[in-house]
Amino acid sequence: MISCSGVGKRYPGGLTALENVSCDIAAGEMVFITGHSGAGKSTLVRLIAAIERPTAGGIVVNGQNLAALRDNALPYLRRNLGLIFQDQKLLFDRNALENVLLPLAIVGTPPREATRRAQAALDKVGLLERARANPIALSGGEQQRLAIARAVVNRPAILLADEPTANLDEESAEHILGIFREFHQVGVTVLVATHAVPASAAGAREIRLARGGLAA
Amino acid sequence: MNAWLNQHRLAFRDAWRRLFAAPLGTLLSLVVIGIALTLPAAGWLLIDNLQRAASAAAGTQQISVFMALDADRKASDEIAARLKAAPPGTWRFVPRDEALKQLQGGARMADLIAGLPRNPLPDAFVIEPNDTAPAAMEALARTIGGWPKVAHVQLDAAWTKRFDALLRIGRLIVGLLATVFATGLVLATFNTIRLQILAHAAEIEVARLIGATDGWIRRPFAYYGALQGALGALLAIALLAAGKALLDPLVSELALLYGASFALRGVSATLALQLTLIGATLGWLGALLSVRMSLKG
Ligand SMILES: Nc1ncnc2c1ncn2[C@@H]1O[C@H](COP(=O)(O)OP(=O)(O)O)[C@@H](O)[C@H]1O
Ligand SMILES: [Mg+2]
Numbered sequence: 001m002i003s004c005s006g007v008g009k010r011y012p013g014g015l016t017a018l019e020n021v022s023c024d025i026a027a028g029e030m031v032f033i034t035g036h037s038g039a040g041k042s043t044l045v046r047l048i049a050a051i052e053r054p055t056a057g058g059i060v061v062n063g064q065n066l067a068a069l070r071d072n073a074l075p076y077l078r079r080n081l082g083l084i085f086q087d088q089k090l091l092f093d094r095n096a097l098e099n100v101l102l103p104l105a106i107v108g109t110p111p112r113e114a115t116r117r118a119q120a121a122l123d124k125v126g127l128l129e130r131a132r133a134n135p136i137a138l139s140g141g142e143q144q145r146l147a148i149a150r151a152v153v154n155r156p157a158i159l160l161a162d163e164p165t166a167n168l169d170e171e172s173a174e175h176i177l178g179i180f181r182e183f184h185q186v187g188v189t190v191l192v193a194t195h196a197v198p199a200s201a202a203g204a205r206e207i208r209l210a211r212g213g214l215a216a
Numbered sequence: 217m218n219a220w221l222n223q224h225r226l227a228f229r230d231a232w233r234r235l236f237a238a239p240l241g242t243l244l245s246l247v248v249i250g251i252a253l254t255l256p257a258a259g260w261l262l263i264d265n266l267q268r269a270a271s272a273a274a275g276t277q278q279i280s281v282f283m284a285l286d287a288d289r290k291a292s293d294e295i296a297a298r299l300k301a302a303p304p305g306t307w308r309f310v311p312r313d314e315a316l317k318q319l320q321g322g323a324r325m326a327d328l329i330a331g332l333p334r335n336p337l338p339d340a341f342v343i344e345p346n347d348t349a350p351a352a353m354e355a356l357a358r359t360i361g362g363w364p365k366v367a368h369v370q371l372d373a374a375w376t377k378r379f380d381a382l383l384r385i386g387r388l389i390v391g392l393l394a395t396v397f398a399t400g401l402v403l404a405t406f407n408t409i410r411l412q413i414l415a416h417a418a419e420i421e422v423a424r425l426i427g428a429t430d431g432w433i434r435r436p437f438a439y440y441g442a443l444q445g446a447l448g449a450l451l452a453i454a455l456l457a458a459g460k461a462l463l464d465p466l467v468s469e470l471a472l473l474y475g476a477s478f479a480l481r482g483v484s485a486t487l488a489l490q491l492t493l494i495g496a497t498l499g500w501l502g503a504l505l506s507v508r509m510s511l512k513g
Contacts, residue, residue: 078427108219
């Protein structure tokens with residue numbers, strides 16, 4: 001589903017964030033990308049989502065070679081990815097439901113069906129009763145779950161989450177991991193970048209990064 | 217196809233909402249756009265009305281042809297034959313005797329003329345040409361002026377020609393004015409949309425990241441520009457109608473003074489539609505330019 005071979009990323013200014021990273025993630029797998037802060041986890045996530053381009057190596061996502069992807073094909077690749085950003089990127093000028101409606105509006109879902117699906121997504125993350133709340137009024141865990149609802153509402157084949165449990169108490173973190181596990185169980189490929197794998201997920205597959213390279 | 221329609225419907229609804237989200241700013245933009253459309257349209261209407269007033273005031277346009285005083289009846293018959301062969305319109309022969317009798321009809325003139333030794337008037341023709349365009353009238357007068365024994369050809373509405381030239385200059389000025397104001401409208405929309413884009417920067421960023429195409433991002437702004445332009449045009453139409461209502465009584469009073477029946481012509485349905493389309497198109501153009509430039513970086 002996702003395959004990186006010899007991937008490197010050198011940011012302008014000379015800093016090498018990733019060097020010679022190779023990995024294969026099969027469809028339906030649930031994988032954690034771990035490493036200390038600054039190890040390059042976010043960079044790897046951004047490269048897979050084609051938000052940035054690698055300076056070395058190649059990445060294939062969902063059968064598409066990102067290096068060969070034209071700019072106007074990018075939106076269609078992104079629609080197959082459920083992206084959960086480290087800073088969530090929720091919109092505070094609209095309520096929770098309207099935040100979840102955005103990806104549906106982008107693909108042109110009919111309004112009635114869109115509302116139904118957005119509500120289902122909110123229900124899935126346990127936020128249905130907060131549908132009319134502004135995200136600013138939600139707790140950290142609730143905001144994170146809202147970000148998940150927005151990422152999954154288009155039923156993507158791949159879920160990419162960057163530090164989804166950072167700054168959350170253990171209970172909230174467990175709640176969110178539980179949601180990811182449910183998606184994994186119905187066949188979604190789940191990729192979670194986190195500085196520490198929670199105890200409950202011990203034994204799951206891990207890709208360890210250390211200072212930009214794969215750790216042993 | 218269905219998805220495409222939905223995207224457009226949503227973009228339109230979004231644009232509509234954004235217009236009402238900041239009513240004061242929208243109102244200001246509408247006034248600017250409305251005035252930018254009103255001024256050239258008013259100029260255009262002014263010229264249209266002046267032209268109609270001129271042709272109403274000129275009445276039937278005539279050419280008078282006076283024969284030389286020493287011309288005999290045979291010379292006049294020759295001219296009549298030529299006019300009969302290729303009539304430029306309706307024409308009438310006025311023999312010198314009849315002309316004199318007409319003059320004597322006026323009470324005070326009768327005494328004066330009675331004292332004259334002989335009829336001082338020549339034979340004459342009065343022609344009402346079919347083609348009353350100034351240029352055609354001019355050409356006809358020149359042709360007839362070259363015919364034998366014709367002493368003088370008088371264009372009864374020669375001033376309409378000069379007036380016509382004036383109107384042409386007026387039309388040119390209105391055209392230039394329209395260009396300037398159209399540019400202003402595009403720039404005003406450009407700036408409004410630039411501010412809109414800044415206000416929606418977060419939404420644009422997120423939409424991009426989750427799979428929005430450039431077209432999807434452009435769409436609500438383009439609709440916003442077009443809607444704003446169209447609404448500005450409606451305002452312009454209302455202003456023009458108000459202006460006409462204000463001027464109507466004055467004009468009919470003036471027309472009455474000259475014994476003419478003349479009423480101002482306001483914004484026709486066609487002109488209203490044209491103005492709306494022009495407003496929408498220019499707004500759309502300004503929006504598109506703005507989005508193109510803002511989203512490039
Ligand atoms: N946009 C950027 N420009 C320059 N350097 C960056 C940028 N993003 C990340 N880096 C650097 O790349 C390294 C890896 O960062 P990141 O991928 O964010 O690590 P992590 O997510 O594991 O904490 C860090 O040293 C960071 O400072
Ligand atoms: Mg990070």
